[in-house]
Amino acid sequence: xxxxxxxxxxxxxxxxxxxxxxxxxxxxxxxxxxxxxxxxxxxxxxxxxxxxxxxxxxxxxxxxxxxxxxxxxxxxxxxxxxxxxxxxxxxxxxxxxxxxxxxxxxxxxxxxxxxxxxxxxxxxxxxxxxxxxxxxxxxxxxxxxxxxxxxxx
Amino acid sequence: xxxxxxxxxxxxxxxxxxxxxxxxxxxxxxxxxxxxxxxxxxxxxxxxxxxxxxxxxxxxxxxxxxxxxxxxxxxxxxxxxxxxxxxxxxxxxxxxxxxxxxxxxxxxxxxxxxxxxxxxxxxxxxxxxxxxxxxxxxxxxxxxxxxxxxxxx
DNA sequence: TTAAGTGCAAAAGCTTTGCGGGTAG
DNA sequence: CTACCCGCAAAGCTTTTGCACTTAA
Numbered sequence: 013x014x015x016x017x018x019x020x021x022x023x024x025x026x027x028x029x030x031x032x033x034x035x036x037x038x039x040x041x042x043x044x045x046x047x048x049x050x051x052x053x054x055x056x057x058x059x060x061x062x063x064x065x066x067x068x069x070x071x072x073x074x075x076x077x078x079x080x081x082x083x084x085x086x087x088x089x090x091x092x093x094x095x096x097x098x099x100x101x102x103x104x105x106x107x108x109x110x111x112x113x114x115x116x117x118x119x120x121x122x123x124x125x126x127x128x129x130x131x132x133x134x135x136x137x138x139x140x141x142x143x144x145x146x147x148x149x150x151x152x153x154x155x156x157x158x159x160x161x162x163x164x165x
Numbered sequence: 166x167x168x169x170x171x172x173x174x175x176x177x178x179x180x181x182x183x184x185x186x187x188x189x190x191x192x193x194x195x196x197x198x199x200x201x202x203x204x205x206x207x208x209x210x211x212x213x214x215x216x217x218x219x220x221x222x223x224x225x226x227x228x229x230x231x232x233x234x235x236x237x238x239x240x241x242x243x244x245x246x247x248x249x250x251x252x253x254x255x256x257x258x259x260x261x262x263x264x265x266x267x268x269x270x271x272x273x274x275x276x277x278x279x280x281x282x283x284x285x286x287x288x289x290x291x292x293x294x295x296x297x298x299x300x301x302x303x304x305x306x307x308x309x310x311x312x313x314x315x316x317x318x
Numbered sequence: 319t320t321a322a323g324t325g326c327a328a329a330a331g332c333t334t335t336g337c338g339g340g341t342a343g
Numbered sequence: 344c345t346a347c348c349c350g351c352a353a354a355g356c357t358t359t360t361g362c363a364c365t366t367a368a
Contacts, residue, residue: 035342035347057332071350076333090247092264092300096358097332098249110292111245123285131301132276138306139263145300147245148284153291188322188367210357224325229358231323249333250357 013102018048021087021102028085042066043078044087053091053099053118092145093118108145112152121148166255171201174240174255181238195219196231197240206244206252206271245300246271261298265305274301 025044029036046062047054054062060075079100082088091099093109095116108121126146134141151159178197182189199215200207207215213228232253235241244252246262248269261274279299287294304312 033343033347037342037348039349055332069350073334073351074349077348092245092247094243094245094251096249096251098247110287110290110294112292113295119290121287121290125283125285129282129299130278132278134263134274134301134303137263137272137274138309139265139301139303140309141263141301141303142266143302145302146282147298147300148287148292148294149296149298150287150292150294156291156293186322186368190323190367192324208357222325226326226359227324 013048013051021048025082025085025087028087032085034081038067039070039074040078040081042070043075044082047079047082047088047100047102050102053093053101055097055099059100091118092147106143106145109147110152111147111149112155113149114151114155117152117155166201166204174201178235178238178240181240185238187234191220192223192227193231193234195223196228197235200232200235200241200253201255203255206246206254208250208252212253244271245298259296259298262300263305264300264302265308266302267304267308270305270308 022041022044025041026036028034042063043059046059046066050059050062056076056079057072059079060070060072063070063075079088083090083100086104089101089104091101091109093099093111093116099118103120106127108123108126110119110121111117123146129144129146131141131144175194175197178194179189181187195216196212199212199219203212203215209229209232210225212232213223213225216223216228232241236243236253239257242254242257244254244262246252246264246269252271256273259280261276261279263272263274264270276299282297282299284294284297
């Protein structure tokens with residue numbers, strides 16, 4: 013995430029705090045920065061670990077609370093994946109994902125063709141769609157290489 | 166799920182058991198049928214509840230083990246969603262999802278236009294894509310109605 | 319016969335909650 | 344000042360594991 017986008021997001025955070033009567037505490041600020049600096053799709057606990065480097069006194073509970081807060085404000089999102097632990101995502105714009113069916117690796121994938129996908133009519137089911145994302149499933153490079161090595165030893 | 170598809174899946178299960186040297190036990194059979202009969206995206210615990218109706222002696226542990234087994238065999242899949250609990254899906258064919266950003270409702274969505282999406286080139290990242298799915302995010306009917314009621318009381 | 323599968327109990331891991339005290343606005 | 348927020352400890356869920364016993368093939 014480039015410095016400009018990062019700064020803009022932090023400004024948005026301050027604005028949303030003012031608008032919603034929320035407090036801008038040291039802890040929340042550190043937690044937000046930790047998510048923004050994490051490229052992958054971190055769990056609350058992974059964020060907590062990062063946060064501890066900046067301030068060893070921030071509790072796990074506060075991290076859980078702040079992250080849910082940020083999601084509600086639309087500052088970050090939750091990643092949609094098949095695992096059993098919540099993962100957060102600093103990205104709020106349209107992007108897509110690759111999922112490895114063997115090792116569950118879950119990474120971002122950029123493609124302008126996919127971005128231009130035409131959203132179908134969902135009025136029949138009463139849904140008002142605002143956003144979408146394509147998930148591509150398959151086998152990642154390292155898993156394919158592992159398979160090849162096993163098959164021809 | 167129509168009776169024909171259901172039967173075919175159970176036959177596939179028997180074939181996969183033979184091919185992999187796995188046993189066809191009463192428990193696994195009941196658990197498989199419970200997933201096939203569940204239209205939504207059930208958790209392991211929801212499946213366990215259903216299973217208990219058919220046989221009150223099947224343990225939760227066995228349900229967890231069997232479901233992971235079925236996923237590995239490709240008999241069922243795991244649903245990709247933002248929650249903190251694993252959800253299973255009896256569907257293994259191409260289909261799409263609607264996610265309500267307010268209440269987290271997560272439902273299937275059929276659209277042949279989306280089915281024909283052209284899979285982009287992922288060779289640069291080393292992924293071999295076999296499958297895809299589109300997730301449409303927005304607000305569901307009942308959440309929109311709740312909002313409207315709150316705004317104009 | 320024998321390796322896969324099962325149930326139980328216990329452990330492990332993730333997330334939320336209640337509460338007393340702290341602090342930003 | 345006061346409403347929001349914090350840290351702690353404890354509870355609440357979900358999921359996995361070790362082990363002795365059972366059973367399908």
